[in-house]
Amino acid sequence: xxxxxxxxxxxxxxxxxxxxxxxxxxxxxxxxxxxxxxxxxxxxxxxxxxxxxxxxxxxxxxxxxxxxxxxxxxxxxxxxxxxxxxxxxxxxxxxxxxxxxxxxxxxxxxxxxxxxxxxxxxxxxxxxxxxxxxxxxxxxxxxxxxxxxxxxxxxxxxxxxxxxxxxxxxxxxxxxxxxxxxxxxxxxxxxxxxxxx
Amino acid sequence: xxxxxxxxxxxxxxxxxxxxxxxxxxxxxxxxxxxxxxxxxxxxxxxxxxxxxxxxxxxxxxxxxxxxxxxxxxxxxxxxxxxxxxxxxxxxxxxxxxxxxxxxxxxxxxxxxxxxxxxxxxxxxxxxxxxxxxxxxxxxxxxxxxxxxxxxxxxxxxxxxxxxxxxxxxxxxxxxxxxxxxxxxxxxxxxxxxxxxxxxxxxxxxxxxxxxxxxxxxxxxxxxxxxxxxxxxxxxxxxxxxxxxxxxxxxxxxxxxxxxxxxxxxxxxxxxxxxxxxxxxxxxxxxxxxxxxxxxxxxxxxxxxxxxxxxxxxxxxxxxxxxxxxxxxxxxxxxxxxxxxxxxxxxxxxxxxxxxxxxxxxxxxxxxxxxxxxxxxxxxxxxxxxxxxxxxxxxxxxxxxxxxxxxxxxxxxxxxxxxxxxxxxxxxxxxxxxxxxxxxxxxxxxxxxxxxxxxxxxxxxxxxxxxxxxxxxxxxxxxxxxx
Numbered sequence: 022x023x024x025x026x027x028x029x030x031x032x033x034x035x036x037x038x039x040x041x042x043x044x045x046x047x048x049x050x051x052x053x054x055x056x057x058x059x060x061x062x063x064x065x066x067x068x069x070x071x072x073x074x075x076x077x078x079x080x081x082x083x084x085x086x087x088x089x090x091x092x093x094x095x096x097x098x099x100x101x102x103x104x105x106x107x108x109x110x111x112x113x114x115x116x117x118x119x120x121x122x123x124x125x126x127x128x129x130x131x132x133x134x135x136x137x138x139x140x141x142x143x144x145x146x147x148x149x150x151x152x153x154x155x156x157x158x159x160x161x162x163x164x165x166x167x168x169x170x171x172x173x174x175x176x177x178x179x180x181x182x183x184x185x186x187x188x189x190x191x192x193x194x195x196x197x198x199x200x201x202x203x204x205x206x207x208x209x210x211x212x213x214x215x216x217x218x
Numbered sequence: 219x220x221x222x223x224x225x226x227x228x229x230x231x232x233x234x235x236x237x238x239x240x241x242x243x244x245x246x247x248x249x250x251x252x253x254x255x256x257x258x259x260x261x262x263x264x265x266x267x268x269x270x271x272x273x274x275x276x277x278x279x280x281x282x283x284x285x286x287x288x289x290x291x292x293x294x295x296x297x298x299x300x301x302x303x304x305x306x307x308x309x310x311x312x313x314x315x316x317x318x319x320x321x322x323x324x325x326x327x328x329x330x331x332x333x334x335x336x337x338x339x340x341x342x343x344x345x346x347x348x349x350x351x352x353x354x355x356x357x358x359x360x361x362x363x364x365x366x367x368x369x370x371x372x373x374x375x376x377x378x379x380x381x382x383x384x385x386x387x388x389x390x391x392x393x394x395x396x397x398x399x400x401x402x403x404x405x406x407x408x409x410x411x412x413x414x415x416x417x418x419x420x421x422x423x424x425x426x427x428x429x430x431x432x433x434x435x436x437x438x439x440x441x442x443x444x445x446x447x448x449x450x451x452x453x454x455x456x457x458x459x460x461x462x463x464x465x466x467x468x469x470x471x472x473x474x475x476x477x478x479x480x481x482x483x484x485x486x487x488x489x490x491x492x493x494x495x496x497x498x499x500x501x502x503x504x505x506x507x508x509x510x511x512x513x514x515x516x517x518x519x520x521x522x523x524x525x526x527x528x529x530x531x532x533x534x535x536x537x538x539x540x541x542x543x544x545x546x547x548x549x550x551x552x553x554x555x556x557x558x559x560x561x562x563x564x565x566x567x568x569x570x571x572x573x574x575x576x577x578x579x580x581x582x583x584x585x586x587x588x589x590x591x592x593x594x595x596x597x598x599x600x601x602x603x604x605x606x607x608x609x610x611x612x613x614x615x616x617x618x619x620x621x622x623x624x625x626x627x628x629x630x631x632x633x634x635x636x637x638x639x640x641x642x643x644x645x646x647x648x649x650x651x652x653x654x655x656x657x658x659x660x661x662x663x664x665x666x667x668x669x670x671x672x673x674x675x676x677x678x679x680x681x682x683x684x685x686x687x688x689x690x691x692x693x694x695x696x697x698x699x700x701x
Contacts, residue, residue: 063544064544065544065546079558079562081559081562081563082555082559083426083429083430083559084429084430084431084432084546084549084551085429085432085434085435085456085546086435086543086544086546087453087456087471087474088429090470090471090473090474091470114299115252115256115261116256116259116261116295117261117263118476119473119474119475119476120473120474121473121474123263126263129247129248130247130248131247133247146310146314147306147307147310147314150306150309150310151299151302151303151306154223154225154302154305154306155252155255155302157222157223158249158251158252158255159248159249159251159252160248160249160251160252161248172547176316177316177317178314178315178316179314179315179316179317180313180314181312181313181314181315184312184313185309185313188223188309188312188313189222189223189309190221190222190223191222191223199552
C-alpha cells in the first residue's frame with residue numbers, strides 16, 4: 022500500500038493542483054509496521070471522537086450519521102506501546118448495504134487488527150448489540166465501548182456493566198468520550214487485552 | 219475473562235451452518251461460522267469471495283443455501299436477525315433497567331417542532347435567513363470582504379506590491395506575472411484571501427453549529443417527501459447542504475447514499491445546481507443590492523434543481539429509494555469542536571484552493587502574453603452575447619471554467635465597476651452557478667463516479683447552462699422583470 026508521505030514531491034504538486042489529492046481519509050499518519058486497533062460501530066456513536074482522543078489528531082466530528090466516509094489512520098500510544106488506530110465509516114451490520122459499510126468490512130477482512138473496538142451508543146444498546154454478536158461470531162478480538170453514557174443515564178437507563186461483560190465474555194467499558202470520561206480505563210483495558218492476546 | 223458468548227440459532231440453521239462449514243476448505247479471516255451465516259444471508263461480496271476460493275465446491279454450498287431458504291417463508295437474513303435480536307433481548311432484560319422519568323423535555327419538544335412541516339418550514343427559513351443570509355451573506359461576504367478588499371488589499375497590499383514589483387523588476391512579462399491586473403499576488407492571492415476565505419470561513423462556522431446541533435437529520439425528515447420526487451430521499455440532505463459549503467467535499471459524501479442511481483442524481487445536482495459557499499457568498503454580495511434580482515436567482519436555481527432532478531429520476535432506471543435514518547438527539551454544540559472543525563475545514567479548503575488560484579493566475583498570464591486567452595475569449599463572446607451579456611463577461615466565464623468561485627469573484631469586480639445591469643447580473647450569476655464545477659470537483663466526480671459518467675455530466679452541464687441562461691434572459695425580457 023502506498024503511503025501518502027512516500028509520494029515524490031511532483032506527484033503531490035500535480036495532485037494538489039488538480040484537486041485529486043486522494044490519499045484516503047482526513048488523517049493519514051505514517052503507521053507502517055505498527056499493530057492495528059480498529060474502531061467500528063453504527064454511525065454517530067462517537068468513533069471519531071475516540072479516534073481524536075486516542076491519536077491526538079483531528080478528524081471531523083458532527084452530530085449526524087455519516088460524517089466519516091473514509092478510513093483515517095493515526096498513531097496512538099496505549100500503555101508503553103504505539104499502535105495504528107483506525108477510524109472507520111459507520112456500519113450497522115456485517116451484512117453491508119452502503120458503500121461506506123463495505124469499506125469498513127473490507128478493512129476488517131484485510132488487515133486483521135489486534136483489537137476491534139465496537140463503539141455503541143449506550144442509550145440504544147438493544148439496537149446496537151447485534152453487531153457485537155456478529156463480531157464475536159466472526160472470531161474477531163472485540164472490545165465493547167458503551168459511549169454517551171451521560172445521555173443514557175439522563176434517560177433513566179441503568180446498565181450493569183459487570184454483568185454484561187460476563188454475559189458477552191468480552192471487555193465492556195463505559196465512556197463519555199465527548200467529555201473525556203472513562204478514557205483512562207479504556208486505554209488500560211485495551212492495553213491489557215492486546216498484550217494478553 | 220469468562221467464556222465468550224456462544225449462542226445457537228434454531229436447529230435448521232445450525233445444521234446448515236455446519237454443513238457449509240464442512241464445505242469451506244479455504245482460509246478466511248472471519249471465522250467459518252460467520253462466513254456460513256453471511257452466505258446464508260446471501261451477502262453478494264462474500265458469495266463472490268467464496269466462489270473464487272472454493273470454485274467447484276461452491277455448487278454444494280449454493281445447494282445448501284437454497285435448501286435452507288425453502289424451509290422458511292421469510293428471507294433468511296430476517297430469520298437470522300430475529301434470533302440475534304432475541305438473544306440480545308434476553309441479555310438486556312437482565313442487564314439494563316429503565317426508570318421512566320423526564321420523557322418530555324425541551325429537546326424532545328424542539329425536535330418535534332423541527333420535523334413537523336407546519337413549524338418546520340418556518341424554522342428552516344429562519345435558519346437560512348440568519349445562518350446563511352445574515353451571517354454568511356451580510357457579515358462574511360459583506361463586512362469582512364469589504365474590509366479585506368478595500369482596507370487591506372486595495373489600500374495597502376496591491377499598491378505596495380505593484381510599486382515594488384514595477385520598480386525592482388525590469389521585465390514587463392514578469393511584472394505582470396506577480397502583480398498588476400492578473401498577477402499571482404494581486405489577483406490570485408487576493409481572490410483567495412480577501413473574497414473566498416472570509417465567505418467560506420463564515421459558512422463553515424455556521425454550518426458546524428448546525429451540524430453539531432443535530433438539525434440536519436431532522437431537516438432530512440422534513441424534506442424527504444420533496445426529495446423522493448427527484449429520485450432521492452431525505453438522506454441526501456446531508457451531501458446537498460454540505461454542497462453549499464464545498465461541492466467537492468459533498469460529492470465525496472454522496473457515498474453515503476444507498477443506490478448507484480441516487481449517487482448519480484446527487485452528483486449531477488451538486489455539480490449543476492448547488493452553488494458552493496465561495497460562489498454563494500459572492501453571489502449574495504452581488505445581488506443583495508437588488509432584492510428582486512436575488513429573488514429571481516433563487517427561484518431560478520430552485521426550479522432548475524427540481525426540474526433536472528425530476529427529469530433524471532424519470533430517465534434513470536431504478537426503484538425509488540426507501541428511507542431509514544437515525545435521528546440523534548438535539549445537542550448543544552461544543553464551542554471547541556466548532557472552532558476546531560471550522561479551522562480544519564478552512565485549512566483543507568485553503569490548502570486546496572490557493573495552489574489552484576495561483577495556478578489560474580499563471581495560466582491567465584500565460585494566455586495573455588501568448589494571445590491564446592484572447593482567442594478563447596473571442597470564441598466565448600458570441601455565446602455570451604447570445605444570452606444578453608456584454609463582452610467583458612466572457613473573461614469571467616473563462617475564469618469560471620477553471621473554478622466557479624473564481625469566476626464569481628470576477629463578476630464581483632465587474633459589478634463594482636458598474637458594467638452590468640440588474641438583468642444581466644442575474645443572467646450571468648445564474649449561468650455561472652450552473653456552470654461546470656471547479657477542477658477539484660470534476661476530479662472528485664471522476665474518482666467517485668468514473669470518468670465516463672463524469673465527462674458526460676460535464677458536457678451536459680456546459681450545454682445546459684448556456685441554454686438555461688438564454689431561456690432566463692428571454693423570459694425576463696418577455697415578462698419585463700428587472701427591465
